[in-house]
Amino acid sequence: MLADSPDLNIGNTAFMLVCSALVMLMTPGLAFFYGGLVTKKNVLTIMIESFASLCWTTILWFSVGYSMCFGPTWHGIVGDPTYFAFLNGVRLNTIYVGNDAGIPLALHFVYQMMFAIIAPALITGAFANRVNFAAYLLFLTAWLVFVYFPFVHMVWSPDGLFLKMGVLDFAGGIVVHTTAGFGALASVIFIGRRCDSTDAPHNVPLMALGAGLLWFGWFGFNAGSEIGVDWVTVSSFVNTQLGAAFAGFTWLVLEWASVRRPNFVGLLTGAVAGLAAITPAAAYVSFGAAAVIGVSAGLVCYYAVAVRKIAGWDDALDVWGVHGVGGALGAILLGVFAARSWNPHGAAGLLLGGTRFFLSQCIAVIASAAWAFAFTYTALWLIDRVTWIRVDAETEKLVPTFLRS
Template identity: 45%
Template structure:
């Protein structure tokens, strides 16, 4: 039965594609597609997709040699699985007609209906709707891939596929809808998340912590990273792709996109150097891998704030996030929590720091159209308090929701590999291949 299920799933998708062909061209009077905005979002979509292979190299270089391919595959497979779900009903769950501000109606854009012609998304009126859907798809692809660093080297691949689907439907889609849909609960509450600090990084970070706690420690915790050169390559691809991630979230080619690109550049640079300098202050050697981790933490932290803060304040966000995440990594290493690649300290904590500092440094002069108020630094408390409440709510939802999904997955198909398979390595035991 378990062997037949994947094939049956593909058959169902094939039938849906035949029964519901999306060939209806939409011509909405008054809609004007801007070629410059469209060109930039096309480029940004490609850049964000590149981040997932970048993440594969980033994570793959950190694990032991016998688990490199399995770890990289856990990222790559998201590009296939999530895309299919997104086309069928995933985009509708995230951006379809709102159901109580929590989730979208799965029938709104079922099988990408209504996507052709000059149809647009209400908050992106100058780019084609199908392009907006594909841009958002890349965010949905990388989010569950981020979680994999927490349970690397000990999860069954088939079970991971089940969890991957459940996470997209029950954690990612509701958060994306409530945060980015104009009728969403958090959107109406005034939460600012420019490019996914809450939706992407906090959700992945808390899911990572839940995964580490649920799957418990590996049998062999200590190991040498397989390829630090992979980590460098992955960092470069992530940093490059992140310009599409953040600047692309302006949804147009204009001053806001330029600001987001600038804040992204400076926050990451500040975080990379801060992580190194902090290590040196503690008497450690300035390691290549830690410099890469610092850069990524800076990218994570600036993500929610990229289009709401000034470039000078982005430096502060990068520095603070690097120091805080570094401290949490040190704390985690003294506990029994086996978050293999420190996903929670880097992505979860980095995302939370970025979210809170957005509430501190957001300025209507940077983005008057979308900013719901000035931050704490400018003498206003409302936005900061809103973000504080949202942080608590999102953290609880992502952590406990993910824990429940892990339990459900485990009941369907055991999550953890056997001790023998773990010691052999997941490359051989799960995929029959080796580096």
């Protein structure tokens, strides 16, 4: 994967620099989105967890993460943690050779790093204001090393186990959203309910600002995953907008019919669900299929949140129902609607006779969800043996958890 060359594709490099910045912006956007949803006294608590990931994940990615994701494979499961450690051997003119985009390897490093930063930050919405900050940092480290890094390697590395099975996940419906969503569900079950499980967001404009930043950054998240500029870049950009818009409006209509008034929070939540669902499929499906995926995400994620409430799971910001279910749904529907006429490097979906591809997508979704859930629950149990995870009731009610060591 290392190759030195003075030949730099200026257009692709400029595009990927912009996309990297867009994806980075999604983490502060997530902080605002979550900050508007929680109660007023919990805003700083939820925000520091996102920004802590921005810093600590960067350090992990630089030291071992990129190497574990894209280094020489160990049985198709994880990369050699020493190969790219601290960008060993990477020079100014080292070119990324994963495709023929002609971008610096250091740029691929930083673009993928932004994905790694936001993935565990998504989980924080599930246990808002209930977790000791030191325990959160331990969990953040363990989850990246044992869940996120291996799944990036299995799905996106040329030698990855799932990629060799034919699994497709363009921008992270499996790698990011399914793993984070089902990890969130495990954390909700382990940690338990909040003392005050009020669902009413304290600041809808702050949430809207966060949703807007997420939506804006998602164009870099999806279109940038082509690692260059071509026809697929354009179609994935368009499909991103279609998926979000159709899902957001579907959720709006469903909630309007239920409560007899339009709900701005529902519209924003639905749009994020649509973004999660279109993420794995954006580069491999037609515009019409993207619209169908958006409508499906609005429907399925809306009712997933309803099921969560009936089950009594205190997923404070509906990470499982929006991201977990949305990402899994999108990956499965990719197995239905994929068409090589839209991307010759893709696959034929179930509607075009691709039964094996559809089954591979289902297997990858089930495996990622099961491992993320099982590891998250186990990791939290082990961390709780080292340092208490859940804050006491008084701290949860009165004091931001990051002020308590």
